[in-house]
Amino acid sequence: MPLDVIRHLCDIFFPGMYGPSGTVSAYRGKCVNGNSKKFEFQLSHISVGGRHIDPAECYDGFRNEVAGCNRGGRSRYSN
Numbered sequence: 603m604p605l606d607v608i609r610h611l612c613d614i615f616f617p618g619m620y621g622p623s624g625t626v627s628a629y630r631g632k633c634v635n636g637n638s639k640k641f642e643f644q645l646s647h648i649s650v651g652g653r654h655i656d657p658a659e660c661y662d663g664f665r666n667e668v669a670g671c672n673r674g675g676r677s678r679y680s681n
């Protein structure tokens with residue numbers, strides 16, 4: 603289920619323009635319940651200036667967290 607949820611969220615909820623670090627538009631988060639578990643997804647822009655996140659980049663980042671550890675994870679990417 604988590605990869606299906608990630609695909610859906612990255613197609614619908616998370617893509618788009620993120621503002622500079624420290625602004626309200628720099629962060630998006632979503633909680634999803636399923637399989638007797640709660641999944642929390644958060645995507646933050648941690649740099650200056652704006653940044654566009656597309657569905658493929660979103661999916662790759664979240665997939666790495668889900669596949670890398672059965673309890674999820676937290677990573678920071680700069681690109």
